[in-house]
Amino acid sequence: MRGLxxxxxxxxxxxxxxxxxxANAAWADYPARSxxxxxxxxxxxxxxxxxxxxxxxxLALPNMRPSPxxxxxxxxxxxxxxxxxxxxxxxxxxxxxxxxxxxxxxxTTVRYFDPDLNLAFIITGDITAQWLRDTGNxxxxxxxxxxxxxxxxxxxxxxxxxxxxxxxxxxYCGAFQPPPESGLAPSHNDWADNVRINPPxxxxxxxxxxxxxxSLAGFLKISRSYYANTNDTSFMNDNWKAAMNSIMTTIHDQxxxxxxxxxxxxxxxxxxxxxxxxxxxxxxxxxxxxxxxxGLVASSHRPSDDLCVFNFITSDNAMMSVExxxxxxxxxxxxxxxxxxxxxxxxxxxxxxxxxxxxxNLNGVFAYETNGYGGYYVMDDANVPSLMSLPYLGFLKRxxxxxxxxxxxxxxxxxxxxxxxxxxxxxxxxxxxxxYPWPMSQVSAIYGSDDDAEIAQRLDVLLKNTAGxxxxxxxxxxxxxxxxxxxxxxxxxxxxxxxxxxxAERKPGLIFKEDTPYVVGQ
Numbered sequence: 001m002r003g004l005x006x007x008x009x010x011x012x013x014x015x016x017x018x019x020x021x022x023a024n025a026a027w028a029d030y031p032a033r034s035x036x037x038x039x040x041x042x043x044x045x046x047x048x049x050x051x052x053x054x055x056x057x058x059l060a061l062p063n064m065r066p067s068p069x070x071x072x073x074x075x076x077x078x079x080x081x082x083x084x085x086x087x088x089x090x091x092x093x094x095x096x097x098x099x100x101x102x103x104x105x106x107x108t109t110v111r112y113f114d115p116d117l118n119l120a121f122i123i124t125g126d127i128t129a130q131w132l133r134d135t136g137n138x139x140x141x142x143x144x145x146x147x148x149x150x151x152x153x154x155x156x157x158x159x160x161x162x163x164x165x166x167x168x169x170x171x172y173c174g175a176f177q178p179p180p181e182s183g184l185a186p187s188h189n190d191w192a193d194n195v196r197i198n199p200p201x202x203x204x205x206x207x208x209x210x211x212x213x214x215s216l217a218g219f220l221k222i223s224r225s226y227y228a229n230t231n232d233t234s235f236m237n238d239n240w241k242a243a244m245n246s247i248m249t250t251i252h253d254q255x256x257x258x259x260x261x262x263x264x265x266x267x268x269x270x271x272x273x274x275x276x277x278x279x280x281x282x283x284x285x286x287x288x289x290x291x292x293x294x295g296l297v298a299s300s301h302r303p304s305d306d307l308c309v310f311n312f313i314t315s316d317n318a319m320m321s322v323e324x325x326x327x328x329x330x331x332x333x334x335x336x337x338x339x340x341x342x343x344x345x346x347x348x349x350x351x352x353x354x355x356x357x358x359x360x361n362l363n364g365v366f367a368y369e370t371n372g373y374g375g376y377y378v379m380d381d382a383n384v385p386s387l388m389s390l391p392y393l394g395f396l397k398r399x400x401x402x403x404x405x406x407x408x409x410x411x412x413x414x415x416x417x418x419x420x421x422x423x424x425x426x427x428x429x430x431x432x433x434x435x436y437p438w439p440m441s442q443v444s445a446i447y448g449s450d451d452d453a454e455i456a457q458r459l460d461v462l463l464k465n466t467a468g469x470x471x472x473x474x475x476x477x478x479x480x481x482x483x484x485x486x487x488x489x490x491x492x493x494x495x496x497x498x499x500x501x502x503x504a505e506r507k508p509g510l511i512f513k514e515d516t517p518y519v520v521g522q
Contacts, residue, residue: 036070036072037069037070040066040067040069040070041066041070043066043108043125043488044125044126044487044488046064046066047064047469047471047487047488048469048487049469050062050468050469050470051063051064054096055092055093055095055096055470056092057091057092057093057094057096058093059093059463059464059468060093061093061096061097061100061466061468061469061470062096062468062469062470063096063099063100063470064100064469064470064471065099065100065103065107066107066108071103071106071107071108072106072107072108072109072110072111073106073107073110073113073152073155074106075103075106075145075149075151075152076149077145077148077149077152078102078103078106078142078145078149078152079103081102081145081501081520082098082099082102082103084518085098085099085102085500085501085504085518086098086099088504088508088511088512088513088514088516088518089511089512089513090511090512090513091463091511093463093470094459094463094500094511096470097463097466097470097496098497098500100470100471100493101471101472101493101494101496101497102141102493102494102497102501104471104490104493104494104497105122105138105139105142105490105493105494106142106152108125108488108490109122109123109124109125109138109490110122110155111123111128111178111182111184112178112179112182112184113154113155113158114158114181114182115151115154115155115158117158117181118157118158118161118162119158119161119162119179119181119182120155120158120159120162121162121178121179121182121184122134122135122138122159123490124138124489124490124491125486125488125489125490125491126486126487126488126489128187129175129176129177129187129189129207129208130162130163130166130175130176130177130178130207131174131175131176131215132163132166132167132174132175132176132215132216132218132219133174133212133214133215133218133303134218134490134491135159135163135218135222136217136218136219136221136222137218137384137491137494137495138490138491138494139156139159139222139494140221140225140494140495140498141494141497141498141501141520142156143156143225143226143228143229144229144520144521145520145521146226146229146230147229147230147521148521153226153230153232156222156226157226157232157234157235159222160219160222160223160226160235160240161235161237161239161240162179163176163219163222163243164219164237164239164240164242164243165179165239165243166205166206166243167216167219167243167246167247168239168242168243168245168246169205169246170201170205170206170209171216171243171246171247171249171250172199172209172211172250172269172271173201173206173208173209173210173211174208174209174210174211174212174215174305175189175206175207175208175209176205176206176207177203177204177205177206177207186203186204186205186207187207189203189207189208190278191208191277191278191279192207192208192209193276193277193278194273194274194275194276194277195209195271195272195273195274195277195279196270196271196272196274196286197209197269197270197271197272197286198267198269198270198286199269208305209271210271210279210300210301210305211269211271211299211300211301212299212300212301212302212303212305212316213254213297213298213299213313213316213317213320214299214303214313214315214316214319214320214385216247216250216251216320217316217319217320217323217385219243219247220247220320220323220324220326220327221319221323221326223235223240223327223330224323224326224327224329224330227330227334228330233334233336236334236336236337241337244327244340248340248343248344248347250268251297251320251347253268253269254268254269254297254298254299255293255295255296255297255298255350256268256293257291257292257293257372258287258290258291258292259290267285267287269300270282270285270286270287270300271286271300271301272285272286279307280307282300282307286300287300288300288307288308288311289308289309289310289311289371289375290371290373291310291311291312291371291372291373292371292372292373293372294312294354294357294358294370294372295350295351295353295354295357295358296312296317296351296354296355296358296359296370296372297312297316297317297320297351298311298312299311299312299313299316302316302381302383302429303315303316303381303383303384303385303386304381304382304383304429304430304431305431306381306429306430306431308369309369309377310369310370310371310375310377311369311371312358312359312369312370312371312372313368313369313385314355314359314366314367314368314369314370314387315368315384315385315386315387315389315390315393316385317351317354317355317359318352318355318385318390318393318395319385319393319395320347320348320351321347321348321349321351321352321355321395322348322393322394322395324344324345324347324348324351325344325345325348325352327340327341327344328341328342328344328345328348331344352395355395358370358372359376360402361376361378363405363409364401364402364405365378365402365405365406365409366387366390366402366403366406368380368381368387378409378414378415379410379415379416379417380410380415380417380427380441381417381427381428381429381431382417382426382427382428382429382437382438382440382441382444382475383429383431383438383440384440384444384495386427386441386444387406387410388407388410388427388441388444388445388448389444389447389448390403390406390448391403391447391448392444392447392448398447398448398449398450399450403448407445407448410427411427411445415427416434417429417430417434417437418437419434419435419436419437419478420478421477421478421479421481422478423461423464423465423481424437424461424465424476424477424478424481425437425461425478426438426439426441426442426445426461427441428441428475432474432475432485433475435477435478435479436475436476436477436478436484436485437475437476437478438474438475438476438492439462439465439472439473439475439476439492439496440472440474440492440495442458442461442462443462443472443495443496443499445458446458446459446499446503447499447502452507452510455503455507455510456510459510459511462496464481465481467481467482467484468482469487471487471488471489471493472489472492472493472495472496473485473486473487473489473492474486474489474492501518501520504517504518504519505517505518505519
């Protein structure tokens with residue numbers, strides 16, 4: 001991925017003439033025909049500097065929220081959660097970090113929203129494109145607020161409809177341009193230059209088309225989370241049904257072996273970098289390493305957008321099995337689309353069994369990638385879904401013996417992408433550099449622990465490694481904690497805030513002044 005400067009897009013008008021925006025209002029109060037004022041700074045620049053007021057804590061963390069008129073979406077329900085948590089958190093720096101991270105997605109990334117057209121465009125932060133994976137994670141901490149905020153509910157519903165249109169046509173693509181109805185100009189992606197894709201795609205609709213299985217699982221997560229918190233089935237329109245059909249077809253096709261019994265080479269999709277492409281070429285004509293069918297679903301790229309070594313990613317499949325079960329339960333509860341429910345549940349069981357039966361090595365440690373031929377690549381990548389995040393994904397319990405072995409293995413020298421410095425340590429991946437672990441890995445490890453001392457230690461690492469900016473970054477150097485990547489990365493901020501809300505329920509005494517649980521929406 002590559003950050004793009006897009007001030008013209010950030011301040012672009014939406015549909016029709018601009019409406020006057022009162023100083024105390026947010027852009028989303030005028031969702032169809034408004035604009036971010038031209039006076040608002042580019043948040044990519046704003047996020048690199050400290051802004052007053054500062055916390056009273058030892059770190060004096062700054063307030064990094066845009067001014068109210070520059071926020072891209074307003075929610076009184078969100079503001080209440082911030083107020084509730086700040087009143088309870090015992091560390092003033094942690095209170096400011098939560099206040100910066102919890103609303104980050106709504107404050108900065110809603111670039112277009114029209115409830116009448118049921119369309120939305122959500123960027124990742126410093127990249128002006130809508131990633132299926134990122135949106136699923138950027139909003140994960142907000143779903144419980146949907147019963148309290150009809151405007152937020154309409155935004156999520158519009159996001160589902162927009163992504164349904166994308167997936168129905170391009171199920172192998174994970175990042176997209178603004179919908180044409182928005183009036184926003186498509187962005188140019190240098191990483192997509194000189195890349196051959198079969199089937200071909202329209203770069204006015206698609207921003208990038210590396211095939212990542214977790215992108216489809218992320219869409220399922222958005223859909224079932226919306227229904228679970230609203231009981232509204234209206235999102236299951238023709239667009240959504242077409243998207244689900246595309247997903248089921250992709251799962252089937254990518255579960256097949258590379259070779260047929262009579263030695264025909266099977267390729268449903270291939271992505272090939274060519275001379276001049278910034279992304280590495282994918283071997284075997286863009287198909288990756290050969291694979292043997294074993295019940296898992298293949299992916300050519302990881303959740304990090306990096307090229308796979310072997311095409312069966314354990315954590316992607318674990319997430320997909322969980323989300324397919326949720327989708328089946330949702331459809332059964334809504335008493336609709338029984339055939340789709342049956343298909344989803346069947347795939348969920350097949351994939352879940354394959355994860356347990358084919359991805360554990362002789363030491364009982366989950367491999368990150370396998371190929372069906374007996375090849376195991378034992379490592380982890382910080383992006384979620386990851387092996388470290390298996391409890392967060394709902395695939396297994398924190399105390400599962402295989403998970404405990406895997407976690408101990410991955411937070412050690414046995415994982416080639418674990419790195420440790422004087423102030424920061426964690427799991428990273430090849431996406432940035434082996435010497436730059438990701439804060440996201442520490443968040444996942446907290447989700448995977450019930451040990452108070454471990455959780456407190458990992459929280460301390462996160463709190464002290466924001467480069468003094470009070471935001472969660474993509475990666476941090478083990479040699480220089482002020483050297484980080486991506487100053488504006490909404491998913492990482494949302495994931496941290498979601499984790500803190502999880503602790504507010506299950507470990508309130510660790511973070512609150514009083515040992516009383518706090519549950520969002522209650």
